[in-house]
Amino acid sequence: MTEQTVGGDTDIPKRPPWYVRAWNAIKLLRETTVGMIGVAIVAFWLLVAMFAPLLTAYDPNATIAPFQKPFATVGENFFLLGTDHLGRDIWSRIAHGSRTVLFYAPLATLSAYIVGILMGVLAGYRRGWYDEILSRISDIILSFPVLVLYVIVIATFGASGTNIVIAITFASAPGIMRIVRGLVLDLRNRDYIAAAQTRGESPWRIMLVELLPNARGPLIVDACLRLGYVTITIGVLGFLGLGLPPPDPDWGGMINESRNMAQVFPHMVIFPCIAISSLVLGLNLIADGLREISLND
Numbered sequence: 001m002t003e004q005t006v007g008g009d010t011d012i013p014k015r016p017p018w019y020v021r022a023w024n025a026i027k028l029l030r031e032t033t034v035g036m037i038g039v040a041i042v043a044f045w046l047l048v049a050m051f052a053p054l055l056t057a058y059d060p061n062a063t064i065a066p067f068q069k070p071f072a073t074v075g076e077n078f079f080l081l082g083t084d085h086l087g088r089d090i091w092s093r094i095a096h097g098s099r100t101v102l103f104y105a106p107l108a109t110l111s112a113y114i115v116g117i118l119m120g121v122l123a124g125y126r127r128g129w130y131d132e133i134l135s136r137i138s139d140i141i142l143s144f145p146v147l148v149l150y151v152i153v154i155a156t157f158g159a160s161g162t163n164i165v166i167a168i169t170f171a172s173a174p175g176i177m178r179i180v181r182g183l184v185l186d187l188r189n190r191d192y193i194a195a196a197q198t199r200g201e202s203p204w205r206i207m208l209v210e211l212l213p214n215a216r217g218p219l220i221v222d223a224c225l226r227l228g229y230v231t232i233t234i235g236v237l238g239f240l241g242l243g244l245p246p247p248d249p250d251w252g253g254m255i256n257e258s259r260n261m262a263q264v265f266p267h268m269v270i271f272p273c274i275a276i277s278s279l280v281l282g283l284n285l286i287a288d289g290l291r292e293i294s295l296n297d
Contacts (some may be wrong), residue, residue: 017213035289041282045275051096056092060249063087070267081265084258086271090268097249100161101279105230108165112172112230113223119173120180122206126190131181138174146171150233154242161244164237168230179222183215190214224287228280235276 048055057078058064065074067086072079077195081090119138123131141149153167187193190210196206236242238252246253251272258268 003263024036030111032289032292034285034292038282038285038289041278042286045098045102045279045282048095051101052095052099056095058089058092060092060096061088061247062092067265067266081271082252082265084268085265090271091252092273093249093254094251095167096156097251097272097278100232100244100248100250101231101276104161104164105227108234109121109172109223109227109230111165112226113176113219115169115173116176117212117219119177119240121184121211123182124181125203125207125211126261134177135181138177141171141174146233150237151240151242154157154237158244159237162198164234164243167237168233172226172230176222177225179218180215183218183239184211187211188274189230221287221290222289224283228283228287231276231280233285266286 022061045109054118063071064077065079066081066085068074068079068083068087068162070080070082070084079089082092083089084093099112100145112267113158123134148169149171153170154163157163157166184207193206193210196210235252238254239256241253241256243250243253254272255269257264263271
């Protein structure tokens with residue numbers, strides 16, 4: 001192991017770079033078949049999102065030939081998954097729509113976690129009136145049906161990517177806060193926390209440097225599951241007409257636009273549904289794989 005001498009006293013091992021730690025985490029997932037299947041599914045959609053312009057032959061909003069079924073050929077045009085009622089290539093819209101989902105879903109989840117973690121560590125470590133106020137706020141928000149909160153926020157501020165992130169953060173942060181609070185309440189009385197307090201470290205340093213890293217295991221698993229829920233939420237909002245404004249491709253919006261023609265042209269609805277469900281399945285399988293690893297350890 002490479003070591004680094006600090007002040008000539010103690011040899012402290014270097015911390016591996018972030019990409020090395022990420023690769024080590026992926027290697028751990030190789031121990032579980034379920035986890036690797038999830039990684040493969042999510043990696044597929046990541047590649048589709050990254051290389052969408054190279055993997056598609058048409059502009060996602062271009063009107064070419066309406067109501068074409070999968071593998072249809074019209075002149076020199078070939079439609080792998082067919083076209084919708086406006087003649088737009090479904091594969092092109094799904095591929096470009098994956099960019100929307102894989103940008104806003106992680107962004108909204110990260111935003112919710114930042115807010116929820118700050119609320120949770122503050123309530124769990126400081127206790128007292130901090131805990132009372134934050135817990136009551138969380139209870140009030142969690143008492144409302146989640147979908148109603150989404151509709152209220154987006155209907156009030158308008159349908160846009162930013163407002164989707166705000167709505168998901170507002171509705172999800174209290175649940176994350178409860179998880180973090182419970183973990184911090186269990187960890188706050190450990191010896192290393194008492195040692196940090198004795199050294200005179202600030203409360204925020206203790207909360208974010210000492211407590212939070214030791215609670216990361218359950219939070220990582222929850223983040224994978226929650227990312228799947230957020231993916232479904234974005235699809236539901238698009239289906240309700242509260243997603244990104246048209247004509248930008250949106251998996252939920254594609255289902256909404258074609259729902260009245262599903263009996264005659266089911267491919268217009270089936271393929272966007274498969275896209276959403278497969279991505280959510282991949283994220284859930286990754287969470288199951290991480291849970292298996294934690295149980296084995």
